[in-house]
Amino acid sequence: MTSRLRSHIPLPALGLFPGAVMMLGVFMLLTPFPSSAEYGDVVINKRAEQAGMRPVIFPHWFHRIRFRCRVCHTEVGFEIRAGSNNILMADIIEGRFCGKCHNNKIAWGPQNCQLCHSGLPGLESGVIGGPTTGGPSKW
Amino acid sequence: MKRRLVEILLVACTGLMLAACSGPMQEQTVPAASDVFAPDGPGRWLPIIADGLHDPTGPGAKQLQNPAEALFYLPSAFSGNKVRWVEAIEEGYIEPRPSILDSNYKMQVLDLDVIRTRTGEMPMVLFPHRKHTEWLDCGNCHEWLFKSKRGATRFGMFDVLSGEYCGRCHGAVAFPLVECFYCHSVRRKDLKTPVTELEMHK
Numbered sequence: 001m002t003s004r005l006r007s008h009i010p011l012p013a014l015g016l017f018p019g020a021v022m023m024l025g026v027f028m029l030l031t032p033f034p035s036s037a038e039y040g041d042v043v044i045n046k047r048a049e050q051a052g053m054r055p056v057i058f059p060h061w062f063h064r065i066r067f068r069c070r071v072c073h074t075e076v077g078f079e080i081r082a083g084s085n086n087i088l089m090a091d092i093i094e095g096r097f098c099g100k101c102h103n104n105k106i107a108w109g110p111q112n113c114q115l116c117h118s119g120l121p122g123l124e125s126g127v128i129g130g131p132t133t134g135g136p137s138k139w
Numbered sequence: 140m141k142r143r144l145v146e147i148l149l150v151a152c153t154g155l156m157l158a159a160c161s162g163p164m165q166e167q168t169v170p171a172a173s174d175v176f177a178p179d180g181p182g183r184w185l186p187i188i189a190d191g192l193h194d195p196t197g198p199g200a201k202q203l204q205n206p207a208e209a210l211f212y213l214p215s216a217f218s219g220n221k222v223r224w225v226e227a228i229e230e231g232y233i234e235p236r237p238s239i240l241d242s243n244y245k246m247q248v249l250d251l252d253v254i255r256t257r258t259g260e261m262p263m264v265l266f267p268h269r270k271h272t273e274w275l276d277c278g279n280c281h282e283w284l285f286k287s288k289r290g291a292t293r294f295g296m297f298d299v300l301s302g303e304y305c306g307r308c309h310g311a312v313a314f315p316l317v318e319c320f321y322c323h324s325v326r327r328k329d330l331k332t333p334v335t336e337l338e339m340h341k
Contacts, residue, residue: 037192038206039219040312060312061220068235069274118199127311
């Protein structure tokens with residue numbers, strides 16, 4: 001099969017083919033996804049829209065300028081996996097999760113609904129944005 | 140005939156890719172320069188109102204800080220947030236608080252490099268504890284995700300790409316997985332001592 005192909009296709013073209021496929025692969029890896037929000041933004045929409053609010057957008061970049069990872073992922077107790085933290089607004093108001101800082105003492109309090117609940121309607125929960133590979137399950 | 144087919148297929152694929160990439164880019168409205176404060180304009184970071192995630196008609200979108208405003212003066216990178224976060228801390232550009240409970244808390248920095256040697260044809264992986272412990276506690280990774288004992292945690296690149304182990308952060312928040320050689324940074328031929336003696340050093 002290979003020898004037959006080789007006799008019909010000029011040599012430079014044969015060299016071009018794997019190159020083009022590789023270029024395509026690199027292209028696929030490097031092109032940004034349609035949703036090009038800031039890298040590390042988390043959409044939290046397990047309950048928000050069902051309760052009639054906009055989805056919550058959590059910007060990692062904003063928070064890591066001001067706090068180290070351990071503050072939220074050790075002291076506040078957020079698990080390092082989008083979707084595994086069951087955040088209720090009642091918890092936040094009582095000072096758990098986001099409410100540990102967003103309490104009008106360290107940061108603005110939970111009365112500022114619109115600052116967190118600022119997402120477009122219909123967004124799915126999860127970490128969104130940035131040139132990640134998305135993992136083999138998503139290719 | 141076959142060659143012609145392949146050519147057509149390639150052109151079609153490239154066209155589709157280009158269409159897919161340029162479509163959403165054109166839809167986004169480019170804001171006025173006054174909306175986004177950055178010396179080189181809003182090019183590197185999308186403003187809140189046009190990032191495809193925030194609702195530009197909502198009351199919050201205009202009150203939130205734009206990424207460009209905060210990130211343009213930090214050491215720059217090509218991927219992720221376009222910021223070298225570890226350098227930003229080490230060179231003093233930012234000083235994120237290490238604790239909200241204890242004002243005197245100091246980060247427990249551990250200066251220990253680990254080399255993972257079984258990486259196939261790729262260069263070996265160097266894991267610097269120091270860069271990670273400037274952000275994280277030991278308990279964020281040990282012992283539930285990574286065992287402290289050498290060689291006790293077995294995982295592969297496939298796990299990482301699926302969001303497990305290193306992929307819990309890298310590919311989501313920490314620098315993305317397109318930067319192969321940030322981690323795969325030790326070439327075998329550069330090592331003078333045998334690999335077995337070097338799995339943990341310093």
